[in-house]
Amino acid sequence: xxxxAAAGDPAARTALVRAHGPSVWGLCRRLxxxxxxxxQEVWEKVLGALSRFDPGGPATIRTWIxxxxxxxxxxxxxxxxxxxxxxxxxxxxxxxxxxxxxxRRRRMERVEAALSRLPESHRRVILLHHxxxxxxxDLSQQEGVALGTVKSRLHRGRARLAELLEDx
Amino acid sequence: MKPPYEQLSRLLAGDLPPxxxxxxxxxxxxxxxxxxxxxEIRAAVQDVAALNDVSAPAHLDARVLGQAPAARxxxxxxxxxxxxxxxxxxATVALLLRPGPPTVTLLDGxxxxxxxxxxxxxxxxxxxxxxxxIDVDPPVVSVSVSAGRARLRGPGGSLTIAPGETHTLGAPAxxxxxxxxxxxxxxxxxxxxxxxxxxxxxxALAEAEFTGAVARGQLTASQGEPAEFPVDLPEAYRQAAFExxxxxxxxxxxxxxxxxxxxxxxxxxATLKVSQPAEGWEKQVEVYLEKLTASHYPKSxxxxxxxxxxxxxxxFGGVGLAITxxxxxxxxxxxxxxxxxxxxxxxxxxxxxAP
Numbered sequence: 001x002x003x004x005a006a007a008g009d010p011a012a013r014t015a016l017v018r019a020h021g022p023s024v025w026g027l028c029r030r031l032x033x034x035x036x037x038x039x040q041e042v043w044e045k046v047l048g049a050l051s052r053f054d055p056g057g058p059a060t061i062r063t064w065i066x067x068x069x070x071x072x073x074x075x076x077x078x079x080x081x082x083x084x085x086x087x088x089x090x091x092x093x094x095x096x097x098x099x100x101x102x103x104r105r106r107r108m109e110r111v112e113a114a115l116s117r118l119p120e121s122h123r124r125v126i127l128l129h130h131x132x133x134x135x136x137x138d139l140s141q142q143e144g145v146a147l148g149t150v151k152s153r154l155h156r157g158r159a160r161l162a163e164l165l166e167d168x
Numbered sequence: 169m170k171p172p173y174e175q176l177s178r179l180l181a182g183d184l185p186p187x188x189x190x191x192x193x194x195x196x197x198x199x200x201x202x203x204x205x206x207x208e209i210r211a212a213v214q215d216v217a218a219l220n221d222v223s224a225p226a227h228l229d230a231r232v233l234g235q236a237p238a239a240r241x242x243x244x245x246x247x248x249x250x251x252x253x254x255x256x257x258x259a260t261v262a263l264l265l266r267p268g269p270p271t272v273t274l275l276d277g278x279x280x281x282x283x284x285x286x287x288x289x290x291x292x293x294x295x296x297x298x299x300x301x302i303d304v305d306p307p308v309v310s311v312s313v314s315a316g317r318a319r320l321r322g323p324g325g326s327l328t329i330a331p332g333e334t335h336t337l338g339a340p341a342x343x344x345x346x347x348x349x350x351x352x353x354x355x356x357x358x359x360x361x362x363x364x365x366x367x368x369x370x371x372a373l374a375e376a377e378f379t380g381a382v383a384r385g386q387l388t389a390s391q392g393e394p395a396e397f398p399v400d401l402p403e404a405y406r407q408a409a410f411e412x413x414x415x416x417x418x419x420x421x422x423x424x425x426x427x428x429x430x431x432x433x434x435x436x437x438a439t440l441k442v443s444q445p446a447e448g449w450e451k452q453v454e455v456y457l458e459k460l461t462a463s464h465y466p467k468s469x470x471x472x473x474x475x476x477x478x479x480x481x482x483x484f485g486g487v488g489l490a491i492t493x494x495x496x497x498x499x500x501x502x503x504x505x506x507x508x509x510x511x512x513x514x515x516x517x518x519x520x521x522a523p
Contacts, residue, residue: 017229018229026219026221028224039232040228040231044232047232108218108220111215111219114212119399121396126216130217131217156174156399158173158180158209158212158213159174159399162208162212165211166208
């Protein structure tokens with residue numbers, strides 16, 4: 001599928017976006033004040049660079065797409081910071097799975113809300129590591145910071161998250 | 169005593185040295201509160217791992233796949249968000265006049281600008297799109313371009329500086345107008361020339377499109393890195409409460425309004441504009457700010473800069489302000505905060521007055 005998608009095959013590209021779009025969208029909406037722009041930009045990069053992805057290499061396509069998304073989101077964050085913008089997170093529409101029990105749904109809403117209150121760099125590390133399983137070493141490389149810094153962000157973020165959730 | 173959440177998170181990840189881990193493990197067994205905190209971290213991690221990801225809206229996927237036109241929104245300015253909803257009308261007018269994010273005022277010294285930015289150096293608006301070194305020694309401004317270009321906007325029009333070129337401006341050059349010496353010696357013509365100059369400066373400011381190159385090239389180089397807000401920072405020091413407290417305190421300070429609040433990095437800073445300041449207004453401002461700290465920030469350090477301007481024929485005062493918990497700012501962050509406050513204050517000085 002990847003070579004066909006890289007060659008521009010519409011069906012293969014659609015399959016790729018359907019398979020990995022939710023992960024990319026999840027990151028964009030949780031980390032960006034303008035998630036729609038970020039989502040399109042990430043996919044532009046992914047589809048533009050797809051021919052350089054090596055299906056026989058060490059990274060899976062999922063890992064590779066997440067890495068592209070991660071780097072782009074880090075870049076957007078840095079640009080927002082140096083532009084002196086104050087970032088307000090958009091409403092995070094919680095899309096419930098109707099089969100989920102109500103208390104679990106409520107708990108997840110609280111987790112989303114608590115996550116949105118973390119500093120973006122902490123939130124990014126937590127989401128990529130715990131939700132998407134990206135190793136901390138990879139995050140360190142993609143963020144361009146030392147492994148110790150990534151760990152520090154992770155632990156500070158987890159600590160704050162737990163505090164925010166404590167009275168649930 | 170608050171449980172050591174961060175250390176507990178490290179314990180859970182196996183990131184603590186054995187002795188410290190053992191000690192903390194004992195505490196989790198002996199202290200129910202610490203144990204509860206540990207369990208909370210474990211649960212939070214599991215919760216994050218179980219979050220749902222949902223598909224992007226269909227129209228977005230269609231755009232990504234080229235099945236719909238790429239109707240991307242243009243990048244909007246976040247300045248209105250930075251200013252927030254509590255500002256007085258005059259500040260809103262200022263935003264309308266200056267739709268872009270702020271122009272950065274360069275202080276005296278040498279600055280590296282890397283990227284696209286509008287800066288104001290000794291009153292000279294300069295648009296950089298590339299890499300340029302700008303030396304400011306008022307009234308002399310020297311611009312050397314190493315890549316891209318820089319455009320200087322003066323009363324006689326624009327001047328573009330190409331890579332490898334250096335251009336130096338001084339007060340006489342800025343004052344010159346078509347018409348030469350005759351203009352300089354005719355008071356009426358001189359006033360008209362100055363008015364045109366002011367108008368040019370206003371236009372240049374209104375066109376400002378700042379994309380951070382100065383912050384990246386100058387602040388990072390000489391004033392340290394932006395700081396994250398401390399996790400345990402009290403809410404009063406965060407944007408919403410900071411703005412609210414400030415607005416409430418100055419609500420009856422004559423002529424005063426919030427010009428801008430910048431919480432894009434730690435700490436939050438703010439500028440106030442005082443219209444038609446009466447004699448002794450500086451002291452009055454200090455009294456109000458003492459009231460602010462006494463009511464909301466009893467153990468804090470306050471950083472304040474005061475300026476008065478009669479540019480544009482309208483006299484007004486400007487106050488730059490930062491408040492942080494007592495004894496918490498590092499030397500580097502203190503320098504950076506002072507720079508940010510001064511820089512934001514400079515924007516008031518160059519802000520056109522409301523019509």
